[in-house]
Amino acid sequence: xxxxxxxLGGNVVxxxxxxxxxxxxxxxxxxxxxxxxxxVVYPLAYIFIEVFFPEGMPTLRLFGEILQRHYFIRGFxxxxxxxxxxxxxxxxxxxxxxxxxxxxxITRRKRKIFDLLATLPILSPPFLLALSAVLLLGYNGLITKxxxxxxxxxxxxxxxxxxxxxxxxFPIAYLTIKGTLQSIDPSIEDAASSLGATRWxxxxxxxLPLSMTGVANAFLLTFSLSMADFGNPMLLAGxxxxxxxxxxxxxxxxxxxxxKGAAVALLLLLPALAIFFIQQKIIHxxxxxxxxxxPSSLHPQPHSKLAKGILVTLCIVVLxxxxxxxxxxxxxxxxxxxMINHVFTFKHFAYxxxxxxxxxxxTLILAGIAxxxxxxxxxxxxxxxIRTKLRTNKFMEMSTMLNFFLPGxxxxxxxxxxxxxxxxxxxxxxxxxxxxxxxxxxxxGIRSGISILLQIDPSIEEAAMNLGANRMQTFxxxxxxxxxxxxxxxxxxxxxxxxTAISAIVFLVSPSWYIFTVFILDELSIGRIENAxxxxxxxxxxxxxxxxxxxxxxxxxxxxxxxxxx
Amino acid sequence: xxxxxxxxxxxxxxxxxxxxxxxxxKDGEFLTLLGPSGCGKTTTLxxxxxxxxPTSGEIFIEDRKVxxxxxxxxxxxxxxxxxxxxxxxxVFENIAFGLRLKGFSxxxxxxxxxxxxxxxxxxxxxxxxxxxxxxxxxxxxALARALVVEPKVLLLDEPLSNLDAKLRMQMRVELRKLQQSxxxxxxYVTHDQSEAMSMADRIVVMNEGKVQQVGTPWEIxxxxxxxxxxxxxxxxxxxxxxxxxxxxxxxxxxxxGKEYTIDxxxxxxxxxxxxxxxxxxxxxxxxxxxxxxMDLTVDRxxxxxxSVEYYLKDEDLSLMVTEANPQHxxxxxxxxKIGIRFLRDCxxxxxx
Ligand SMILES: Nc1ncnc2c1ncn2[C@@H]1O[C@H](COP(=O)(O)OP(=O)(O)O)[C@@H](O)[C@H]1O
Ligand SMILES: [Mg+2]
Numbered sequence: 010x011x012x013x014x015x016x017l018g019g020n021v022v023x024x025x026x027x028x029x030x031x032x033x034x035x036x037x038x039x040x041x042x043x044x045x046x047x048x049v050v051y052p053l054a055y056i057f058i059e060v061f062f063p064e065g066m067p068t069l070r071l072f073g074e075i076l077q078r079h080y081f082i083r084g085f086x087x088x089x090x091x092x093x094x095x096x097x098x099x100x101x102x103x104x105x106x107x108x109x110x111x112x113x114x115i116t117r118r119k120r121k122i123f124d125l126l127a128t129l130p131i132l133s134p135p136f137l138l139a140l141s142a143v144l145l146l147g148y149n150g151l152i153t154k155x156x157x158x159x160x161x162x163x164x165x166x167x168x169x170x171x172x173x174x175x176x177x178x179f180p181i182a183y184l185t186i187k188g189t190l191q192s193i194d195p196s197i198e199d200a201a202s203s204l205g206a207t208r209w210x211x212x213x214x215x216x217l218p219l220s221m222t223g224v225a226n227a228f229l230l231t232f233s234l235s236m237a238d239f240g241n242p243m244l245l246a247g248x249x250x251x252x253x254x255x256x257x258x259x260x261x262x263x264x265x266x267x268x269k270g271a272a273v274a275l276l277l278l279l280p281a282l283a284i285f286f287i288q289q290k291i292i293h294x295x296x297x298x299x300x301x302x303x304p305s306s307l308h309p310q311p312h313s314k315l316a317k318g319i320l321v322t323l324c325i326v327v328l329x330x331x332x333x334x335x336x337x338x339x340x341x342x343x344x345x346x347x348m349i350n351h352v353f354t355f356k357h358f359a360y361x362x363x364x365x366x367x368x369x370x371x372t373l374i375l376a377g378i379a380x381x382x383x384x385x386x387x388x389x390x391x392x393x394x395i396r397t398k399l400r401t402n403k404f405m406e407m408s409t410m411l412n413f414f415l416p417g418x419x420x421x422x423x424x425x426x427x428x429x430x431x432x433x434x435x436x437x438x439x440x441x442x443x444x445x446x447x448x449x450x451x452x453x454g455i456r457s458g459i460s461i462l463l464q465i466d467p468s469i470e471e472a473a474m475n476l477g478a479n480r481m482q483t484f485x486x487x488x489x490x491x492x493x494x495x496x497x498x499x500x501x502x503x504x505x506x507x508x509t510a511i512s513a514i515v516f517l518v519s520p521s522w523y524i525f526t527v528f529i530l531d532e533l534s535i536g537r538i539e540n541a542x543x544x545x546x547x548x549x550x551x552x553x554x555x556x557x558x559x560x561x562x563x564x565x566x567x568x569x570x571x572x573x574x575x
Numbered sequence: 576x577x578x579x580x581x582x583x584x585x586x587x588x589x590x591x592x593x594x595x596x597x598x599x600x601k602d603g604e605f606l607t608l609l610g611p612s613g614c615g616k617t618t619t620l621x622x623x624x625x626x627x628x629p630t631s632g633e634i635f636i637e638d639r640k641v642x643x644x645x646x647x648x649x650x651x652x653x654x655x656x657x658x659x660x661x662x663x664x665x666v667f668e669n670i671a672f673g674l675r676l677k678g679f680s681x682x683x684x685x686x687x688x689x690x691x692x693x694x695x696x697x698x699x700x701x702x703x704x705x706x707x708x709x710x711x712x713x714x715x716x717a718l719a720r721a722l723v724v725e726p727k728v729l730l731l732d733e734p735l736s737n738l739d740a741k742l743r744m745q746m747r748v749e750l751r752k753l754q755q756s757x758x759x760x761x762x763y764v765t766h767d768q769s770e771a772m773s774m775a776d777r778i779v780v781m782n783e784g785k786v787q788q789v790g791t792p793w794e795i796x797x798x799x800x801x802x803x804x805x806x807x808x809x810x811x812x813x814x815x816x817x818x819x820x821x822x823x824x825x826x827x828x829x830x831x832g833k834e835y836t837i838d839x840x841x842x843x844x845x846x847x848x849x850x851x852x853x854x855x856x857x858x859x860x861x862x863x864x865x866x867x868x869m870d871l872t873v874d875r876x877x878x879x880x881x882s883v884e885y886y887l888k889d890e891d892l893s894l895m896v897t898e899a900n901p902q903h904x905x906x907x908x909x910x911x912k913i914g915i916r917f918l919r920d921c922x923x924x925x926x927x
Binding site: 466468469471472473474475476477478479482483486487490491 | 624625626645646647648650651652653655656657659660661662663672673676677717720721724
């Protein structure tokens with residue numbers, strides 16, 4: 010198959026020489042690069058400037074001060090400790106689900122339910138799991154006080170944070186590991202079996218080693234997400250168990266030490282940067298597994314009754330806990346006063362409608378403005394990466410990816426610092442929030458764009474050019490319609506992320522624009538736990554509704570055959 | 576409309592895909608680029624279409640240098656190996672795509688599309704989606720789409736390679752007829768030598784990015800310029816020889832320990848030259864033992880119906896011979912000793 014050979018050779022439409030002729034195309038590229046520099050690189054750079062050049066002269070004074078303070082060192086150690094434990098647990102649970110779903114001969118229905126429930130926590134609004142933890146295991150918790158009568162158990166601190174973050178993050182590990190397990194060519198394992206290896210032996214000697222990149226990747230991802238978490242530690246860790254993200258927030262909003270906040274952000278930024286580059290290395294090292302091609306279908310194999318029993322039971326236990334956490338928040342939202350007066354009431358929802366309505370609408374509007382812009386930029390960059398050889402591609406991909414990957418706290422502080430002075434005085438306006446949403450979630454669009462573009466034979470676009478369509482016309486008339494289903498689902502995800510964003514946004518809110526997650530934070534900080542539960546439930550319903558709507562719509566428009574390549 | 580390439584070279588990172596290629600395609604000519612996979616055919620075609628920028632060299636279409644003209648302004652019609660039909664557009668819209676971009680009115684578009692679909696037998700299919708067509712139909716739509724804009728030159732990249740054998744044969748004939756009736760300048764890429772032989776006015780044989788020979792099918796087969804071309808086109812026996820005498824109308828060579836007199840003088844050689852003699856399997860006759868130039872043993876025999884192939888052997892020589900119509904001439908068995916005779920006028924010499 011010579012055509013296959015060519016595809017491996019380069020999936021690229023080479024168009025170097027005509028760059029100068031496509032005026033609008035070039036303009037778009039340069040505008041894009043300019044705005045990435047301004048809204049991604051510049052704010053990050055500003056954190057370094059703030060810490061190391063506070064008065065224009067290089068100094069290590071501020072950073073040194075932070076490193077000498079026991080309080081911040083503890084914050085750093087706590088963050089790393091929690092992240093390490095959470096990432097390890099998430100990987101184990103993620104692997105449990107990944108293996109059970111892709112390899113064990115369970116019924117189709119079970120597989121579907123496992124997959125659905127195990128990915129449910131990805132949709133959690135911030136605070137949801139922490140709220141449940143408090144409702145269940147707090148001083149006044151249903152289990153601790155209600156069922157067991159214990160009052161000296163503290164969910165606040167290390168234990169609580171680990172429980173809640175593991176529940177929230179194992180789905181990420183699950184998806185990563187599942188992807189890797191699915192990309193292993195099934196015949197490799199079959200070959201081992203046919204040579205006489207038992208299931209357990211195949212697992213130890215073939216499956217596990219081949220999926221190690223997925224495991225490493227899952228660990229790094231969940232580690233950095235745990236480091237970056239703001240909502241859960243805000244509620245559960247407080248000041249007795251300080252973690253960096255919360256410290257940075259307190260430095261800036263309570264103590265008004267913007268420079269110290271920036272220095273703490275730097276402590277968050279450095280490990281995140283390290284992980285980011287390690288992860289890029291792993292992804293690009295193109296291990297032998299990925300060579301076997303697209304993720305194949307599932308490859309269930311017969312397992313012994315015992316093995317199956319253990320795996321399935323473990324999965325059900327984990328999912329049971331997830332279900333209890335979700336049910337608890339729902340219950341909390343409909344309860345008059347938790348553990349005191351358990352009558353069913355709508356009054357918290359009524360309260361949210363009264364006090365929180367504007368927050369919700371503002372958030373929907375801002376996210377609604379940012380989402381399509383972010384999506385279009387993302388898809389455009391995906392197009393550039395896959396179909397052109399511009400020298401700036403790498404820069405665009407890496408910098409936007411970095412902005413997505415870095416803790417929201419870092420990005421938020423960067424924005425706060427960079428855009429509160431002339432000539433870019435944006436703080437306090439809606440623009441700063443919208444811009445933050447836009448540039449934070451571009452990689453979502455890039456990802457979905459790349460995955461679908463790789464499936465479209467580049468000669469389809471060449472054919473359009475050959476018939477007289479310039480690059481913009483080709484993009485509009487051919488590329489865009491073909492990628493629109495993927496584009497659309499990317500949009501929904503971006504919208505969801507924007508609605509639930511908190512860690513960066515807390516630094517950017519102003520009295521003129523309300524953000525719903527910040528409203529929830531406010532309710533929590535004055536101890537109105539039932540109101541917060543109701544608000545979280547509302548947010549969850551909105552998100553789920555959008556996702557279902559999107560699924561419905563993409564199914565309607567997704568009739569274009571995607572296996573277009575030869 | 577003529578197309579010319581002048582010293583065109585294309586270097587990808589570490590591969591020289593096209594190496595100093597110069598070509599002239601005459602107005603209305605059907606030129607085929609032929610060569611093994613990876614020899615740079617597609618890259619050459621894409622350079623003409625404008626999808627690749629040559630590292631060096633110049634491209635002319637109709638005597639106009641087009642190096643800096645983007646693909647969408649070159650007015651070349653390309654038929655892709657994968658057809659590259661727009662999957663979200665109907666057959667009609669696929670074909671109308673280029674016309675719309677050129678700003679034709681709706682009625683002109685209808686008219687032009689109608690004519691081309693009738694010419695290619697697609698009239699019934701215009702409202703379908705590409706995914707609802709068979710391979711052969713998709714191929715025609717791709718062709719129709721390229722032809723309807725009346726390009727200056729038609730570029731075809733292995734357009735028949737995704738069709739089954741029978742349809743491929745049929746399309747060869749149809750495509751060639753169509754090209755002749757429109758007398759449209761065409762560059763046709765293929766790795767299939769019989770396709771090239773049966774369709775082309777002239778063939779360009781390429782290897783490792785370089786042009787090996789340009790010529791009519793007759794010349795390429797009968798008078799290959801070098802060992803690669805001889806080997807690549809058809810099958811061949813290549814034997815060492817030495818020129819011992821040369822006069823105006825005849826040459827004497829020494830080959831396989833014997834002298835042969837040939838009734839022509841190969842150009843560019845002189846007495847004493849070491850040469851390679853190209854002997855096509857069908858240019859060797861079989862005769863009774865002792866009655867020809869030499870006797871050999873049948874080592875293996877492959878019966879093909881219309882012909883039979885003999886692999887003949889001696890201590891230090893093996894030769895391939897094909898004989899047509901074995902039903903009439905009879906067939907020899909393995910191990911049998913037979914005589915062979917080299918057809919002197921079919922011998923061809925290349926440098927060793
Ligand atoms: N976009 C590309 N990037 C790098 N190498 C390429 C690219 N396109 C082709 N090549 C290389 O150039 C050589 C010629 O390729 P091609 O023109 O496709 O050959 P052919 O069509 O004759 O099979 C091959 O070695 C191929 O791997
Ligand atoms: Mg090719």
